[in-house]
Structure formats: structure tokens, C-alpha cells
Amino acid sequence: MKKTILLFSAIFLLWSCNNETNNTTIPQNSASIYKKESVLGISKHFSGILTEKYSNGQLKKVTCYKDGTKNGLEKVYYENGKIKLEGNYKNNIEDGSFKTYYQNGNLNIDTEFKNGLPNNLFSKYHLNGKLALKGIYKEGKLHGEWKTYYFNGEIESEKKYDNGVNIGEWKTYYENGSLKWKGIYKSGELIAEQFMILL
Structure with missing residues (x-):
């Protein structure tokens, strides 16, 4: 049996990445997509391939440079x-x-990145290889439909954006596939929502 409860609230999602957890929240900016490695001091005249190794001799990094910059x-x-x-x-x-x-x-x-900003299709996968989330960036901003998935492959949420602004109908689901929550956004403002509680 399902009971529908009408409530009004705001939702804010935080992102944590570059670890071995199965996080399915959406990264809000390019800095949260991957952890940047430390950069060695490179001569502005250096062009070629630079390699770095771990203390045990194992290869750590291979980078192409042109005139002292990564290219x-x-x-x-x-x-x-x-x-x-x-x-x-x-x-x-x-x-x-x-x-x-x-x-x-x-x-x-x-x-993909363009001029330092995430652009085009973005996909993240769970540790087991199944899709965790998928969506599109437009010049660094969330755009279009984004979907997240549970570790078992069931859909977790559906969200829509217009140049980084929340729009349209959003939905979240229980791990068994049943609808958990539904909200309506207009120009970034949550104007109505429903919670579906399984009793």
C-alpha cells in the first residue's frame, strides 16, 4: 500500500568522487570530477614526454609537454x-x-572537457561496472536529462536542467523500482512535490 504525502522543501546534492564508493550524486563542477595530480616545476622551454615513478620504480605518470605546458x-x-x-x-x-x-x-x-570545462556526455560507473549516472554538460553546466542508478542497475533518480537550473519534473525511486518522490521545478524553484511512502 502506498500513501502520498504532499510536502514542500528544497533539495541540495553534494558530490564526493575519486574514491572506491558507489556515489551516484551529480558533480556540480569540473573540480569535483577528478582529483588533479601535483605538478612538477617544468621549464617553459621543455617540450617532450615527462615520466614520473613511484618509490618502488613503478610508473606513476606520463605527460606530454610543449613549451613547458601540458599539451x-x-x-x-x-x-x-x-x-x-x-x-x-x-x-x-x-x-x-x-x-x-x-x-x-x-x-x-x-x-569530455572543452577549454577546461566539462562539456557533452558524462558517464560514471559503479565499482561493479554498472552505470551509476549519466547526463550532459553544456560548457560546464548541467543540461538536459540526468539519470542515476543503484548498484543493482535499477534507476535511482531522473532530473532535468537548463544551463545549470533545475527545471521540469524530477523523480527518485526506491531500490525495488517503485516511485519514492516526485517534484516539479520552475526556473530553479521547487514548486510542488510528493513523497510516496511504502507501508
Whole structure:
């Protein structure tokens, strides 16, 4: 039996990433998508491929430079030798495909950057390889429909944005697939919502 309760409130989501948890909240900015590695002091005249290693001799990072700035592909590795991150840079700014991986080798995040801002399709996966969330960025802002998924593959939420502003109908679901909550946004303001409580 379901009981519908009408309430009014606001919802704010926080993002935590780059760990081995199954977080499905939506990253709100580029800085929260991946953890930037420390940068060595590089001569402005250096052009070529720079490699860094862990204390045990294992390869840590391979970076392409041109005139002292990152240009091209960078790869970062875990100490166990598996790939941690691979992304493209243009004049020290993220530009192009970016992917991060879990220590078990499974894909964590798959997205694109343009001029340092996330742009186009964004996908994040659970540690088990199943899709955790999927949506679109438009010049660094959440845009269009975003969906998140539970570890078991069931849909967790459906949200809509217009250039970073909450719009339209939002829904969240219980892990068994039943509707949990439904809200209506207009120009970023939550104007109505329903909670579906399973008794």
C-alpha cells in the first residue's frame, strides 16, 4: 500500500568522487570530477614526454609537454600498475576526452572537457561496472536529462536542467523500482512535490 504525502522543501546534492564508493550524486563542477595530480616545476622551454615513478620504480605518470605546458595526452597509474586516469590537455587546460578508473581496472568516469570545462556526455560507473549516472554538460553546466542508478542497475533518480537550473519534473525511486518522490521545478524553484511512502 502506498500513501502520498504532499510536502514542500528544497533539495541540495553534494558530490564526493575519486574514491572506491558507489556515489551516484551529480558533480556540480569540473573540480569535483577528478582529483588533479601535483605538478612538477617544468621549464617553459621543455617540450617532450615527462615520466614520473613511484618509490618502488613503478610508473606513476606520463605527460606530454610543449613549451613547458601540458599539451596532449596524460596518463596516471595506480601503484599496482593499472591505469588511474587518461586525459587530454591543451595549453595546460583540460580539453578533450577524460577517463578515470577504479583500482580494479573498471571504468569510473568517462567525459569530455572543452577549454577546461566539462562539456557533452558524462558517464560514471559503479565499482561493479554498472552505470551509476549519466547526463550532459553544456560548457560546464548541467543540461538536459540526468539519470542515476543503484548498484543493482535499477534507476535511482531522473532530473532535468537548463544551463545549470533545475527545471521540469524530477523523480527518485526506491531500490525495488517503485516511485519514492516526485517534484516539479520552475526556473530553479521547487514548486510542488510528493513523497510516496511504502507501508
